[in-house]
Amino acid sequence: MAEKHSYQGAMGDRRPLAARDLVRARIYASEAEVIHDALRHLLRARPDVKIRLAVHRYQSEEISLGRAAELAGVSWDQMREILLEKGIQPRLGPETVDEAKAEAQGLRDFFASRK
Numbered sequence: 001m002a003e004k005h006s007y008q009g010a011m012g013d014r015r016p017l018a019a020r021d022l023v024r025a026r027i028y029a030s031e032a033e034v035i036h037d038a039l040r041h042l043l044r045a046r047p048d049v050k051i052r053l054a055v056h057r058y059q060s061e062e063i064s065l066g067r068a069a070e071l072a073g074v075s076w077d078q079m080r081e082i083l084l085e086k087g088i089q090p091r092l093g094p095e096t097v098d099e100a101k102a103e104a105q106g107l108r109d110f111f112a113s114r115k
Contacts (some may be wrong), residue, residue, distance in 0.1 A: 017036040019031040019035060019038075022034045030079065047072075047073060047097065050071065050072050050073055051072045051073075051074070051082060053071065053072075054069070054072035054079070055066040055068070055072075055082065055083065055086060055088070057074040058083065058088070059088065064090075064091075064099075064102075064103050064106060065080060065083075065090050065091065066103060066104055066106055066107060067093070068083075070106075070110055093099055
C-alpha cells in the first residue's frame, strides 16, 4: 500500500501534499502535468512496477510481446521469460494481417527511436 506523505504548513496544519499545491506554486502548469511527471519518475525508480504494468497490459489489452518488452524496458527475450515465470504463455506471431502490420510498425518505431 502506498504511504501517505504530508507536510507542515505555515500555520502548523498537516495535510496530504496534493497536485494542486504544485500548480498553485506555479511549479507545474496543471495537475495532469504533475501526475504525468510523478508517474514518469515512479516508473524510472521502480523497474518492478514497469514490468508489472507491462505484464498487465499484455494480458488485458492484448499488446504484442515486443510492445510489452518496450514498456517494461527489457528485451523481447527477457519479456518472454518474465511471462513464462508468471505462468503466462506468450502469444507468438500475429493472428491477422492488421496485427502483423501493427507489430511491424511498432518494431520500426522502436528501432527508429534508438538511433
